[in-house]
Amino acid sequence: MTRPETPDRTRFGLLMVFVMLLTIPALTGGDSFARPRSLATSEILSSPTDLAMVPVLPPAVCTVQAADVPEDGGGLISVTWEVPEDTPGTEFITAFEILRYAPGETPAPVGDVPPTDRAFEDGSAEDGTTYQYIVRSVSPSGFTDSEPSGPAVASAQWFARGRFPVLLVTLFFCTAVLFFVQRAKGGAELFIRKIPGLEAVDDAVGRATEMGRPVLFVPGIETVSEVGTLAALTILGHVARRVATHGTRLLVPVADPIVMTTAQEIVRAAYAEAGQLDAYDPGSVAYLTYDQFGYTAGVDGIMVRERPEAVFLLGTFYAESLILAETGHAIGAIQIAGTKETSQLPFFVAACDYTLIGEELFAASSYLSREPVMLGSLKGQDLTKMTIVYVIVLGFVVGTVGALFFPGGNSFFSRAFDALYSWFG
Amino acid sequence: MKRTVPLLITFLTGFFLIVSFFVPHEPFGQLEQRLLVWFAIVSGFAMLLGVDSLFRAHLKRIIRAREGRWHSLALLLSLVVTLAVGIIGFAKFGSPFHMQSPFMFVYTYGIIPLQATMFALLAFYIASASYRAFRARNTVATLLLVSAVIVMLGRVPIGAAISQFFPVAQEWIMDVPQLAAKRGIQIGAALGAVSMSLRILLGIERSYLS
Incomplete structure (x- = not known):
């Protein structure tokens, strides 16, 4: 396996100077990073002189509408309103108070929102009761009530109709996976392309064994409820079996206690499967800390002290990804990384020998196990992905043809594009 | 039995959570929130296991003067x-x-x-x-280098001071090729995650159960 060359110090220093020169104007000027700050009403009304300028009463809001929140479990009514533009006194409104009443009741407040808001969700409504709402504009000099909204009744729905396309795609996907799983069970040959990162797993463990140095497996910083962590744990099982067979040391520092217990069980089972249960060290899977950078410092420390030959960075990573990967690179370890976080992938690509990109991480357990049933699920996934690609291409063609050759928005192409967009957009 | 019960719990939990995504009505609507509360409670107790592991490991190192x-x-x-x-x-x-x-x-x-x-x-x-x-070893690496230089210059004031080309070009690079690649990866990753979840729910994927 080839390894990147050591950086030339002079050129590296020049690059650092260049990067610093680029960032100095931004840091000193501050304009690029400073967010424009809007003044709150309390700041505008900071002096008695200002208060004297406030009109007698704030303007009333208009177009108050109340409606049941669609596709919910009930008990929710949304209230919206508008503020008349260019009305004197609008700038002095400090809050909107929302009042609610049922027939025969007096209006009572149910909540308030800042003056920038134009909507409120009442979560205390009872299903089946008719309510009307009044929006009160509040300013330091008093308040003004709006006209009451129309009647609204909260209700629960049995099916979220807006999620029907998701249901359709889910059913298609499940059917595709089950179809290919059945085909695989029937003995059909399924071709799966080579994934270099996964092919290198056994080589990396073998090399660590030859060098007499440990294998470090980092399963990310998320909890076990994160699917990326689960994917990492399935790969851990495979790596632990190899490690147990070769008699290499395995180090698994974790950031979550539940991941720790799960990983301990997986590693113990792998050693048992390899007939090396006596060699299993419960301390090999160790909890460090839940704190992101505390964990990073801990793993970096393990890398520098133990100098593992093979480093696996698989799971969910955030800002710590490059710190870990660069430390691994600095100690000269073979690094295999993988995450579904697109923002962290470039760091792994730059610093690691092999990177599992997105779906490859989730395909790893199927790929490594080579069980036909598992491979069948990968084929089903590929079919769904191809279908999505076809839908995207179809949308692109229909939308482009409609915009270029039939402008106006009423053509078949425009309507077809709108339908596709509303379904899958 | 040792494997069947966990698999059954996994399947039922996953199935009802999927149902709750499409059915907002009680008792399904709030199921996810309720399970998240349960998860938080279990995590809280599991933290004791973590602290216990940490304490034992380091205490052992001190006692054995390692x-x-x-x-x-x-x-x-x-x-x-x-x-x-x-x-x-x-x-x-x-x-x-x-x-x-x-x-x-x-x-x-x-x-x-x-x-x-x-x-x-x-x-x-x-x-x-x-x-x-960014070392220009081949065509792809050179493309990466050129794009990176344009994006870096386009995102700092000195880039705009040199030429208005840099802010415009960096915006195009980030909005078109970069975003297209990112979305492709995201769609693949999302389908991979769903596929893996399905394998777990159906009991095809069992390696996490050890």
Whole structure:
């Protein structure tokens, strides 16, 4: 396996100077990073002189509408309103108070929102009761009530109709996976392309064994409820079996206690499967800390002290990804990384020998196990992905043809594009 | 039996959670929130397991006088001191998170600067990783280098001062090729995650059960 060359110090220093020169104007000027700050009403009304300028009463809001929140479990009514533009006194409104009443009741407040808001969700409504709402504009000099909204009744729905396309795609996907799983069970040959990162797993463990140095497996910083962590744990099982067979040391520092217990069980089972249960060290899977950078410092420390030959960075990573990967690179370890976080992938690509990109991480357990049933699920996934690609291409063609050759928005192409967009957009 | 019960629990939990995504009506609508509360409770207790593991590992290192025992001692002392100041803060102010509490002092002047220090290291690591990634070894690497230079120049004021081409070009690179690639990866990853979840729900994927 080839390894990147050591950086030339002079050129590296020049690059650092260049990067610093680029960032100095931004840091000193501050304009690029400073967010424009809007003044709150309390700041505008900071002096008695200002208060004297406030009109007698704030303007009333208009177009108050109340409606049941669609596709919910009930008990929710949304209230919206508008503020008349260019009305004197609008700038002095400090809050909107929302009042609610049922027939025969007096209006009572149910909540308030800042003056920038134009909507409120009442979560205390009872299903089946008719309510009307009044929006009160509040300013330091008093308040003004709006006209009451129309009647609204909260209700629960049995099916979220807006999620029907998701249901359709889910059913298609499940059917595709089950179809290919059945085909695989029937003995059909399924071709799966080579994934270099996964092919290198056994080589990396073998090399660590030859060098007499440990294998470090980092399963990310998320909890076990994160699917990326689960994917990492399935790969851990495979790596632990190899490690147990070769008699290499395995180090698994974790950031979550539940991941720790799960990983301990997986590693113990792998050693048992390899007939090396006596060699299993419960301390090999160790909890460090839940704190992101505390964990990073801990793993970096393990890398520098133990100098593992093979480093696996698989799971969910955030800002710590490059710190870990660069430390691994600095100690000269073979690094295999993988995450579904697109923002962290470039760091792994730059610093690691092999990177599992997105779906490859989730395909790893199927790929490594080579069980036909598992491979069948990968084929089903590929079919769904191809279908999505076809839908995207179809949308692109229909939308482009409609915009270029039939402008106006009423053509078949425009309507077809709108339908596709509303379904899958 | 040892495997069947966990598989059944996994399948039923997953199935009802999928149903709750499409059925907002009670009893399904709030199911996810309820299960998240359960998960938080289990996680809270599991934290004790983590602390126990940490304590045992470092205590063993100190007792057996292994290399790095002084680091272990510092870690255990920090753990005990943080716990103690938390209890003192609770006893004195009613909450360890009160701004006058000694726990908040430790947090503000100990933990936050340490976290910031680790995060700050990222700047240097980005520089060294960029240096390797941007070497023009072949056509693809050269393309990467050129794009990176345009994006970097386009995002700082000096780029716009040199030419208006840089801000416009960097915006195009980020909005078109970069976003297209990112979305492709995201769609693949999302389908991979769903596929894996399905394998777990159907009991095809069992390696996590050991």
